[in-house]
Amino acid sequence: MRVRLTMPSAARAALAALRRELALPALDFLYPPVCFLCDDPLGPSDAAVCSGCWDRFAPADAAWTELRGPLVAGGVIDELLACWLFESTGGVKDAVHLLKYRKVRSVGVRMGEELGRRIARDALFSSADFLVPVPLHRTRLRERGYNQADLLCEGIERASGIRPVCDLLVRTRYTESQTLLDRSVRRANVAGAFRLNPARAGLCAGKRIILVDDVMTTGATLRACGELVLEAGARSVLAACAALTK
Numbered sequence: 001m002r003v004r005l006t007m008p009s010a011a012r013a014a015l016a017a018l019r020r021e022l023a024l025p026a027l028d029f030l031y032p033p034v035c036f037l038c039d040d041p042l043g044p045s046d047a048a049v050c051s052g053c054w055d056r057f058a059p060a061d062a063a064w065t066e067l068r069g070p071l072v073a074g075g076v077i078d079e080l081l082a083c084w085l086f087e088s089t090g091g092v093k094d095a096v097h098l099l100k101y102r103k104v105r106s107v108g109v110r111m112g113e114e115l116g117r118r119i120a121r122d123a124l125f126s127s128a129d130f131l132v133p134v135p136l137h138r139t140r141l142r143e144r145g146y147n148q149a150d151l152l153c154e155g156i157e158r159a160s161g162i163r164p165v166c167d168l169l170v171r172t173r174y175t176e177s178q179t180l181l182d183r184s185v186r187r188a189n190v191a192g193a194f195r196l197n198p199a200r201a202g203l204c205a206g207k208r209i210i211l212v213d214d215v216m217t218t219g220a221t222l223r224a225c226g227e228l229v230l231e232a233g234a235r236s237v238l239a240a241c242a243a244l245t246k
Contacts, residue, residue, distance in 0.1 A: 036104065037094050047106035049095055054110070057092050058085040063244035071219040076226040077211075077239045081125055083114050086215050086243035096214060096243065099148050108148050108214070111242040112155020119210070120160040125238055129207040131156055131164040134225055135194070137171040148214050152242060156212065164212075168200045169225055196228050204232035216241040 033042045035050035042050055060082040068080045084092045098104040099111070119125040133149030141147060153164035173193040196204075209229055211222050216239070226237040 036098055036102075037091055047110060048098065048104045049107060049110070053091050053095075054114075057083075057095070058087060058090060059083070060085045060244045063246050066246065067216065067219065067244055071222070071239070074219070074223055076223045076230065076237060077219065078236050079124055080216075080219075080239045080241070081115070081118055081122065082216065082241045082244045083111070083118065084243045086245045092243050099151070099214065100144070103145065105146060105151055108151030109155040109158075111214070112152035112157075112212075113159045114155075115152060115212075115240050115242060116156035116159025116162075119156060119162065119240060125210060125240065126160065126162075127208060128162055128210045128238060130203070131162055131210050131212050131240075132168050132225070132229065133164060133166055134211060134213040134221055135169045135171040137173065149212050152212050152214060156210075156240070162210065165200065165203060167197050168203065169228065170195050170197055194225055194228055196232055201232045204229055204234040206233065206235050208236040208238065209234050210238045210240050213239070213241050215243045215245060217245045 034040060035042055035046070035053055036048050037053045038050060040050050040052060042048075045051075063085050064080065064082055071077050071080055086092050086096065095107050095111070099107040119128075131153045133147060133153050135149070136144070136147045147166075150164070150166050153166065157163055171193060172195050211225050211229070213222060216222060219239070222239045222241075226239070229237050
C-alpha cells in the first residue's frame with residue numbers, strides 16, 4: 001500500500017516564500033526580464049515595457065488638436081487631456097493590447113502615472129475633486145478580470161493625489177467595441193449603455209470630475225458618461241485618456 005504524505009500548509013507557505021526569495025532572483029539573474037515590446041532588458045524601475053519604448057511613443061498633439069474641438073463643442077466635456085497617439089501600428093497600440101488582452105496590468109498603472117503627472121501640471125485638471133473610470137460591462141469585466149480604466153486611475157492617483165470613485169457609473173448594456181464601428185454609429189452604440197449608481201450619485205453635486213478611459217476616438221463614450229454626471233449635479237466634467245485615435 002502506498003502512503004501519500006502531505007505537507008502542512010504552514011510548511012508549504014514557507015517553501016513558497018523561500019522560492020520567491022532565492023529561486024526567482026536567481027532566475028532573473030540568469031534570464032533577465034526583457035521588455036514586452038522590444039526585448040531589451042528592463043531597468044530596475046521598469047515594469048513590462050522599457051523606458052526607451054515609452055519615450056518613443058507618438059505624442060497625441062495632432063490628434064488632440066483635431067478631436068478636442070468637437071468634443072468640447074458638444075457642451076458636456078469641458079476639456080480633454082491625453083498622452084499618446086494610438087496608430088494602426090506602433091508601440092502605443094502594442095502597449096494597449098498588452099494591457100487589455102494579455103493582462104499586463106502594470107502597463108495601465110504606468111500609463112496612468114504619466115496622465116497623473118500631466119494632470120498635476122494643469123491648473124484646471126489638478127483642481128478636480130475625483131476621478132471616474134469609464135466602466136466595463138460585467139460580462140467583459142468577468143472575461144478580462146479587471147477594468148483597464150481602474151488601473152489608469154490607480155496610476156493617476158499616485159502621481160496627482162486625486163482619488164478615484166470606481167463605482168459611480170455602471171455599464172448596463174454590453175456593446176460592441178467602438179474601434180470596430182464606423183464613426184457615424186458610435187454614439188448610437190453607447191446610447192443608454194450607462195447609468196449612475198444611485199448609492200453614489202450624491203457625490204457629484206457641485207464637483208469637478210475627470211472621466212478616465214484608455215483610448216478615445218470620437219468621444220461618444222465620454223459624452224454618454226458625462227451627461228449622466230452632469231444630470232447628477234456635477235459642476236464640470238473633464239476627460240483624460242491615455243491615447244487618442246485620428
